[in-house]
Amino acid sequence: QVQLVESGGGVVQPGGSLRLSCAASGFTFSSYGMHWVRQAPGKGLEWVAFIRYDGSNKYYADSVKGRFTISRDNSKNTLYLQMNSLRAEDTAVYYCAKDQGGIQLTFDYWGQGTLVTVSS
Amino acid sequence: EIVLTQSPGTLSLSPGERATLSCRASQSVSSSYLAWYQQKPGQAPRLLIYGASSRATGIPDRFSGSGSGTDFTLTISRLEPEDFAVYYCQQYGSFSLTFGGGTKVEIK
Numbered sequence: 001q002v003q004l005v006e007s008g009g010g011v012v013q014p015g016g017s018l019r020l021s022c023a024a025s026g027f028t029f030s031s032y033g034m035h036w037v038r039q040a041p042g043k044g045l046e047w048v049a050f051i052r053y054d055g056s057n058k059y060y061a062d063s064v065k066g067r068f069t070i071s072r073d074n075s076k077n078t079l080y081l082q083m084n085s086l087r088a089e090d091t092a093v094y095y096c097a098k099d100q101g102g103i104q105l106t107f108d109y110w111g112q113g114t115l116v117t118v119s120s
Numbered sequence: 121e122i123v124l125t126q127s128p129g130t131l132s133l134s135p136g137e138r139a140t141l142s143c144r145a146s147q148s149v150s151s152s153y154l155a156w157y158q159q160k161p162g163q164a165p166r167l168l169i170y171g172a173s174s175r176a177t178g179i180p181d182r183f184s185g186s187g188s189g190t191d192f193t194l195t196i197s198r199l200e201p202e203d204f205a206v207y208y209c210q211q212y213g214s215f216s217l218t219f220g221g222g223t224k225v226e227i228k
C-alpha cells in the first residue's frame with residue numbers, strides 16, 4: 001500500500017533553515033508528481049509546492065516563492081523541501097502528498113505530517 | 121489567485137440527516153477542476169471527490185459532488201457517525217492551487 005513518511009521537522013529560529021524529507025513506498029514514485037501542503041495550528045490547508053514526476057517543472061505558492069525549494073531523488077524514492085529564511089508564519093504541519101496523476105492536480109495519498117515551529 | 125469561500129462554517133446535524141456543503145469560487149474554475157477532502161482531528165486529509173463529481177477510490181456513494189463554474193456542492197446523503205469532520209474544497213484550474221476555509225460538520 002502507498003506510504004508517505006515525512007521527517008525533518010523541528011524548532012528553528014526566524015531566518016533559519018530546515019530540510020524536510022518524505023520517503024515514499026508502495027507505488028512507482030518516479031511516475032507521479034508530488035506536493036507539499038501545510039496546515040498552521042488550528043487553521044486550514046495551504047498548498048506549498050509541486051514537482052513533476054521527473055523534476056522537470058516546479059511550482060510554488062507565492063507565500064514561499066524564493067525561500068523554499070522542492071526537489072526529488074527518484075533513485076531513493078524521496079521528496080524534499082528545503083526551507084530558507086523561515087518566518088513565524090511558516091509554523092505548520094507539513095504534509096507530503098502524492099499527485100493523483102493525469103490531469104488531476106489533486107492529492108490522493110498523504111503522509112502523517114511533520115511539525116515545523118519557527119520561534120525564537 | 122482563485123479564492124474559495126465555503127459555507128456554512130459549521131453545520132450541526134444528527135446521524136442519518138442529509139448534509140449540503142457549499143464552495144463558491146471568486147472566478148470560474150476551469151473544466152470543473154474542483155476537489156473535496158475530509159479531515160478528522162489529528163489525521164491527514166482524505167480525498168473524497170475530484171473533477172467536481174467523481175468519487176475517489178473507496179469513497180462510499182453517500183458522498184456526491186456537483187456544480188460547475190463558480191458554485192460547487194458536496195452532499196452527504198445520510199450522515200454516518202464517522203462522517204463528522206471538517207471538509208475542504210480545493211481548486212486546481214490554475215497552478216496556484218487553493219483551498220477553501222473548511223466546513224465543520226458536527227453532531228447536533
